[in-house]
Amino acid sequence: MANFLELQGISKRFGGVVALRDVDLSLAAGEVHCLVGENGSGKSTLIKIISGVLAPEPGGRIVIEGREYPHLDPVHSTACGIQVIYQDLSLFPNLTVAENISIASHLGRPQVVNWKRLRATAAAAMARIGASLDPDERVEDLSIANRQLVAICRAMAADAKLVIMDEPTASLSRHEVDALIRLVADLKRHGICIVFVSHRLDEVMEIAERVTVLRDGAKVGEFPAREMDDKKLATLMTGKSFAYKTSLTDSTTADVVLSVSHLTRTGQYEDVSLDIRAGEIVGLTGLLGSGRTEFALSLFGMNRPTSGEIRLNGKPLALKTNAQAIEEGIAYVSEDRLNLGLVLEQPISSNILVTVLDKLTNGIGLVPEQTRQATAQHWIKELAIKAPNADNAVRTLSGGNQQRVVLAKWMATAPKLLILDSPTVGVDIAAKDGIYEVVRALAAKGVAILLISDEIPEVFYHSHRVLVMRGGKLVGERVPHESSEEELQAMVDA
Template identity: 40%
Template sequence: MSLSTQEAVRENKGAAAQQKYLLEVDSVRKEFPGVVALDDVNLRIRPGTVHALMGENGAGKSTLMKIIAGIYQPDRGEVRLGGKKVQMHTPLDALEQGVAMIHQELNLMPFMTIAENIWIRREPLTKLGFVDHKALRENTQKLFDRLNISLDPETEVRDLSIANRQMVEIAKAISYESDVLIMDEPTSALTDREVEHLFQIIASLKADGKGIVYITHKMDEVFEIADDVSVFRDGKYIGTDLASNLDSDQLIRMMVGREITQMFPKEEVPIGDVVLSVKDLCLDGVFENVSFDLRAGEILGVAGLVGSGRTNVAETIYGVTPATAGTIDVFGETVEIKTPAEAMDHGMALLTEDRKDTGLFLMLDIQENMQIALLSQDHVKGGFVAESTVSKLCKEMSDALRVKTPGMNERIENLSGGNQQKVLIGRWLLTKPRILILDEPTRGIDVGAKAEIHKLITKLAGEGVAVLMISSEMPEVLGMSDRVMVMHEGHVTGILDRAEADQVSVMRLASN
């Protein structure tokens, strides 16, 4: 029975599956505070194969790979290599036992040479115990000759393009001669020609009997190089099948299939005039020719996979990274927005993607985190803050959003993720925005808090606020949006009305 025909945990039972596995994962569970990242998942990797691991953002793919690579420890379950149970407490443990991982986020040392990066902690030494730089260069050149990589081993990493840094990461992982090689979005920074080169390298690794775990969002890559495919969804293992038994529509349905009507109820509200019009907006090397209109009372969802450019577009509109071309019209007037302060002057607010890195001041209290957006407005006179007025406004907003806290002087780091998110939303609502840009508004918070924030977003739309909502969660995009704009690799690939947007159509646009 094929994985593509029934929603159940199952594996292909053909003769190939009976071979000795290089890697086996059995009933692995991993929890983070308030989140079950992996719920008793399984995985089997055959020698000499590419095993694609598929799922939406947040499905648990990277978490499992980090467990296999020794970065995280499982709460329960076991990992076996060559049939033997292993415990990897560190990435070094994993490397020593034959598992190497190429991370989506590059981990190279920019001020060291390529050769030094590849052989770090494994440098050849002279008889006196010093690094043998001649042998270091020669070893690197031999590796590059084998992989057909045309780079000078003496070049410092900081002088390389992102694509060439990615190739160095790949070469570094291969240099360990590991039996299992994990590739997490390895082509995200590569050109078509470089992708073809990588696939040639993968073919040679397969011929050597290596097992490659390949994580990607690109459907065409899966069907070009994968032998087996496993699907994860919401931290659960859905099943495994031969790639030859599947097509893209079947795979997409397995990745996204879930009921959303009750999770994300949508209230119909009047849609007004265009308040934000973006035409041919570009940011060199990141995205180009992005165009869309946003109306008062409308929730325009923005969907796309990792690297699609969604956050970059939001930050450019808000002046964090000024556009290199194109126009932005606000309420019918062409404006030039070079700073967030200018965006605020035009009635905009931006809730950033990462609340801890770019949103919160973790050492400050709720009051201080919430009031900061007001201090550039009408509540500072003669260099002094109107403390009583600001405190009253912040307290009223906290109560309205039902922030659970002992008091306004509680440090923000002590709140749950959902309450931290409410404080950030409250910060921007205090500015009375007419255009609200929300980047992953419910990421990392519990279901109850999500429901409250969804109700708040709908309420704001009902009051005429124009909402641009970026989300990696397909149900959120479909359940909350009046229209859905889909991006792929820096381009808008389509804008769908609510009635025509479904999980398959959005994923198809996001993958091509």
């Protein structure tokens, strides 16, 4: 099959920092090609060069359908049929589905909107990928999975020949991931090239024909996906080997920190009872809509239950607000760290201290600079956050370090119970390993931890017990060292 795009000898420097070093890449029409690497490996820089946002250093070659370009700009890249779907999707939440899909045809000079043509363009794009969405619904009211469909339809409306999907599964459940993989296979059949960027390595092997691995700005190699597994890829990406074992720790004699009895919120979850002991990591998994997050939010005072009881260290709680939950010693790390966990434009130090500002103020209601710096530095060191300056905006950090900032923010409150909702979403393999180390260290200090994830390996290898939720009910429990991943997956899918 003929190559749609060829990159030869592509390099990029930012001052004295080499972001890409002599990278070659070829993409064939109608293939699924995965691009993998740790944060900082050069993936984003390469994508920006392909999409025309950045120009490479002189000497590299960009060839699209046989025509050579010294560099691209976004207009030329789009005209060549290149579309990028970023992790944040870059949609207009206040506009409708049809308006978002057809937006490209209305950019540029002012013009009167032809609403009939706009809706026809959107309908044709949705029909092309088999999407069934209400064209008049506002995008802000859609699920993450349906927003992603809108972004893909927008690419189809722009006559895409190459679609780059940057972390497309980061916020999706396993069921939604399966639907996306089917959609990508359909785009392939229509001759569209897909570049799939993902930290979830099991998906890479499932969907790709070829895999290109980057490390420290250089190309490690290009490999047939059928010859790869997640362990080989992780080693190629990092130069290290990762091997996890199930925990043999027995927490049954430790004090019960959280006790939930017959907790129900009508329409969301029903009759949930569980205990979590000091130093115990309890995994909670299940498909989308199983009630996991709704239950967790009730424990954090943001989703009041209809009936049942919550006890923390034996004390009954009637939580009405998250502020009350925090005061009682409950911390919650949301799966959406970018929108709910961090203030991206604010300094790293401010994000860490936001939960304990009232405890750091002096007699006139101000936080002394020395206290602010000392407290922030303590948590930066404690959680090994790679930050050259605590006053830098938190958006300047990698995904793994951003997640460590979120953990630091909550650890500063000295929680008794820590709820982690998909804590490694969008984080590369090495950063995941670092987060798991932090979680294990917290448990070793006696913190009770509820680890929520739809990634079976995550809960299987990093929990002492795993609970399965389906249809709003707890339907089973497994102790990992007495079970298997396959058995746990079967229970989730039953």
